[in-house]
Each structure stands twice: as structure tokens, then as C-alpha cells.
Amino acid sequence: MFLTKNFLYNLIGQGLPQLVGLLCIPLLINNLGIPRFGFLTLLWAFLGYLAFLDLGLGRAIIKMISEHLFTNDKQKGARVFWTTAWLLFGFSVIGMTLLSVATPFIVSYFFSGLELSPHEIKKSFYLVCFGIPILTFTAAFRGVLEAQQRFFVVNILNSFTSAVNFIAPLVISFFTVDISVAFATLLLARFVSLIGHGWVTIKKFPEIKIISLPNHEDLNCLIKFGGWITVTNLVGPIMVYFDRFFLSAFVPLSQIAYYTTPYDVSSRLLIIPSSVAR
Secondary structure, eight states, rough: HHHHHHHHHHHHOOOOOOOHHHHHHHHHHHOHHHHHHHHHHHHHHHHHHHOSSSSHHHHHHHHHHHHHHHHOOHHHHHHHHHHHHHHHHHHHHHHHHHHHHHHHHHHHHSSSTTSSSSSHHHHHHHHHHHHHHHHHHHHHHHHHHTTEEEEEHHHHHHHHHHHHHHHHOOOOOOOTTOOOHHHHHHHHHHHEEEEEEHHHHHHHGGGGSSSSOHHHHHHHHHHHHHHHHHHHHHHHHHHHHHHHHHHHHHSSSHHHHHHHHHHHHHGGGGGGHHHHHH
């Protein structure tokens, strides 16, 4: 019964935003035009890929904290959280630096000669850099909540974030077609989601209010467990998303939109097995 209830929470939490997307996408295409919408789908894919680059720590923290909660040792659970937080801070700084340095190359190699101005594309990718710490720290807070099996509140927060993923660009598209502006509002919504995750996590797990330095024992366990997940996180999204970036170097963005939209719609069926897996 407990498994069934959490499965339904996950299914509804992932399914409702997809319905929002089905309603918003036709309007987005109409307001932005097919080339700009094609570029927006690439930004969504890129942001989705970066969400997996937490070196598996998002999953590792769920495993380790749930084990400590099973033995009713919340202090060790809080220690695991802060060890993870310090790791994510370091990885976020490195990721932001590398992506900001690589942005001119990405724009010149993959997006030269497209319907969008290079300046607009560069601004969008620089904004993606700021999304890295937002995504990774949100994953850490979510991991604490999932370790406590608070799937109801997790899915409320996730539903908000996923729905705004479509709603924010749509609202902005009525005022401007600049993709960087639309993406900035999307990141702002993600930041609000981060604050929400943090507030709920502190309320449900107040032991993390006391900041602690990284623990060597926890550090080894996190890296060992998360390392194997990282291999999947790196290879899997590349197989899923790299084709659209590869195609963008050879075909107009308008054709990318025709390619990615049906694929994304059909791939949403994976929410059923993923709802059970979580």
C-alpha cells in the first residue's frame, strides 16, 4: 500500500506538468516561431543534462541518509547532507567555470549561421552556467526529502518546477521573442523552487541547521557510491540529447523543432516506470 501510494504521487507529480507542456507548446511555437522554439528545446535539453552532472550525489545522499534514519541517527544524516553540500559547491564552481569558458566555442561551432543572433545565443548559454548550482543544490535538498519518503511534498515542488518550465517562456513570449529573457525567467523559477526545497527540508529535518565541515568517511562513501551512478548519468543523457546538438550544426533550427517535439512527447511515457523506480 505504501509503495502504491508513493507511486501514484510520483506519477501525478510527473504527469501533470506534461499536460501543461502539451497545452503550452503550440502557443510557444506560434509566439516564438519555429527556429527560436527549436533553440529553446536545445536549452531545455542542455539544462536537463546538467541536472545529471551531480556525480551521482543526488542518489547517494538518499541512500546514506535513509540508512541513518533507519537507525534513528539524524546527526549522522545531517553530517552526510553537509558533506554532500560542500562537494556540490566545489563541482558547481568548476562546472560554471568550464561552461563559461567553452561557451564561445559551443556557439561558434554548433550555432554559427543560424536564424538567431550569436549574442542572443551566448547570453542564453551564460545563463545556463548560473543554473548549475541551482540544479545541484535542489537535488541535495530533494534527496533529504526522498530519504524520508516525503514523496507528496517532493512532487508538489517538482510539479511547480516542471510546469513553470513551460509557463515562464510562454508568458515572456507575449512580450519579447528573445530566448535569453525567457530562459532567465525560467532560471528565476528554478531558484524559487530551490528556496522552497530548502525551506521544507529544514522544516522536516531541522538537524541540518547546524553547518558542519566535510567528513572523510562520508566523503569516501558518497564518491564510491555516486561514482558508478555518474557513469550512467554521463553516458545516458549524451545518448539521449547529443543527437539534437549534432543536428543543429547541419540543419536549421526549425527542423530541430520538428525532430525534438514528437520525440519528447513520446519519451514522456517513461514517467510510468520511473515513478515506480523512485
